[in-house]
Amino acid sequence: MKIEQAMWLHEQHELLLEELCELSGLSETELRELVDYGVLAPIDSDAQHWTFSADRLIVARSARRLRKDFDLDPHGVALAVTLLERVHNLEAELRDLRAKLPGGGAG
Amino acid sequence: MKYKDYYGVMGVDRKASAEEIKNAYRKLARKYHPDVSKERDAEEKFKELGEAYETLRDPEKRAAYDQLGSHRPGQEFRPPPGWEQQFGGGSFSFDDIDLGDLFAGLAGGMHRAGRGGGKVPVPGEDYEVTAHISLEEAYRGTEVDLELSVPEYDESGFPRRVRRAFKARIPKGATDGQRLRLPGKGGKGRNGGRDGDLYLNIALHPHRLFRVSSHDLFLDLPLAPWEAVLGTSVLVPTLGGSVRLKVPPGTHAGRQLRLAGRGLPKPHAGAGDLLAIVQIVVPTVTSERERALFKELAEASTFNPRGHFEQEAAK
Numbered sequence: 001m002k003i004e005q006a007m008w009l010h011e012q013h014e015l016l017l018e019e020l021c022e023l024s025g026l027s028e029t030e031l032r033e034l035v036d037y038g039v040l041a042p043i044d045s046d047a048q049h050w051t052f053s054a055d056r057l058i059v060a061r062s063a064r065r066l067r068k069d070f071d072l073d074p075h076g077v078a079l080a081v082t083l084l085e086r087v088h089n090l091e092a093e094l095r096d097l098r099a100k101l102p103g104g105g106a107g
Numbered sequence: 108m109k110y111k112d113y114y115g116v117m118g119v120d121r122k123a124s125a126e127e128i129k130n131a132y133r134k135l136a137r138k139y140h141p142d143v144s145k146e147r148d149a150e151e152k153f154k155e156l157g158e159a160y161e162t163l164r165d166p167e168k169r170a171a172y173d174q175l176g177s178h179r180p181g182q183e184f185r186p187p188p189g190w191e192q193q194f195g196g197g198s199f200s201f202d203d204i205d206l207g208d209l210f211a212g213l214a215g216g217m218h219r220a221g222r223g224g225g226k227v228p229v230p231g232e233d234y235e236v237t238a239h240i241s242l243e244e245a246y247r248g249t250e251v252d253l254e255l256s257v258p259e260y261d262e263s264g265f266p267r268r269v270r271r272a273f274k275a276r277i278p279k280g281a282t283d284g285q286r287l288r289l290p291g292k293g294g295k296g297r298n299g300g301r302d303g304d305l306y307l308n309i310a311l312h313p314h315r316l317f318r319v320s321s322h323d324l325f326l327d328l329p330l331a332p333w334e335a336v337l338g339t340s341v342l343v344p345t346l347g348g349s350v351r352l353k354v355p356p357g358t359h360a361g362r363q364l365r366l367a368g369r370g371l372p373k374p375h376a377g378a379g380d381l382l383a384i385v386q387i388v389v390p391t392v393t394s395e396r397e398r399a400l401f402k403e404l405a406e407a408s409t410f411n412p413r414g415h416f417e418q419e420a421a422k
Contacts, residue, residue: 002273002274003250003274003276004273004274004275004289005275005289006275006276006277006278006289006307007288007289008278008280008287008374009286009287009306010285010286012374012375022301025230055286057288061306062142065141065142066140066142069140069153069157070133070136070140084142092284092321095320096321098318099318099319099320099323099325100318100320100325100363100382100384102327102360102384102386103327103386
């Protein structure tokens with residue numbers, strides 16, 4: 001059986017604006033709106049052709065799903081995505097703290 | 108074809124109004140949306156909900172669904188005669204068709220995929236799968252077996268469920284919550300649309316010894332009181348085999364001793380650290396001689412571990 005190679009989605013991989021649109025299913029206008037609202041940031045916003053770190057694809061896909069599934073307008077999407085990012089960051093912090101707790105967390 | 112009870116999935120009456128259906132969807136979507144929900148089977152539940160809602164929100168699809176009658180969920184059934192001419196615009200076999208795929212293809216009484224003017228490129232669906240792997244597998248890199256059930260469309264645009272199995276290589280460097288993308292491994296695109304992707308979400312099994320924080324590993328390191336006081340050198344397990352760790356004299360509980368680069372490898376270069384957290388443990392069974400020695404120590408020592416309590420009380 002052929003073994004499929006998986007691609008990393010993390011900070012060190014970069015995606016072009018067009019790639020991010022294609023993979024997330026967001027239009028360029030929607031993506032630029034998310035950038036305007038501060039939900040997504042290109043690596044260099046002064047660059048002529050925007051690129052994004054590959055982990056932003058997770059956020060962009062989440063934005064597309066929330067917009068579609070909850071019928072949200074761009075402001076609503078921006079708010080939901082911002083809050084979700086905060087939840088994820090808090091969860092990561094909680095996980096780190098648990099790992100540091102003696103005897104903690106090990107199942 | 109197996110019956111699916113869309114009204115049951117949405118928890119509404121068969122006579123529910125469009126408004127009631129919309130409200131039920133919103134309520135359940137907040138509960139099960141995979142981006143929002145913490146429920147275990149959220150992904151699966153939300154898929155069912157989305158499928159039910161897409162059918163019931165559209166008056167024409169709802170009418171077509173209602174004419175299928177009411178059956179038990181999962182029960183094999185056949186649509187009434189003439190149903191497919193009325194709604195599907197053609198005649199076809201209903202064996203191994205998924206009801207959801209069938210309704211997804213129904214639009215304006217035409218089969219969107221293959222018939223009429225429906226030649227717009229439709230990208231394949233993306234899929235998300237969680238791959239549960241052990242810490243050892245993440246350390247070395249591993250292969251996981253994946254199986255997906257995806258719709259494929261024949262020349263006339265009718266969907267058939269096919270099971271697709273393949274192996275995916277997870278390179279070393281993954282950690283908990285890491286995402287990977289397998290390009291083109293999702294649903295097939297139609298009319299020249301691109302194939303969907305498969306997204307892998309890495310979840311690490313809890314480990315007996317190590318706790319994971321990003322690429323760092325944490326390990327409890329139990330020391331006897333005398334080891335902590337006098338210092339010692341101990342063998343510590345790591346994912347790459349045991350290594351010797353120097354414990355300096357006067358090591359207190361909770362201190363983190365770092366073994367640089369002994370954590371999980373990072374995707375491009377380097378590795379996280381292994382941090383051994385010192386615990387001072389006391390023997391539960393002691394001999395006469397040990398107790399005598401502790402007594403002697405207690406008498407000889409001027410160490411006061413609670414000096415700061417007394418200072419506080421004197422204020």
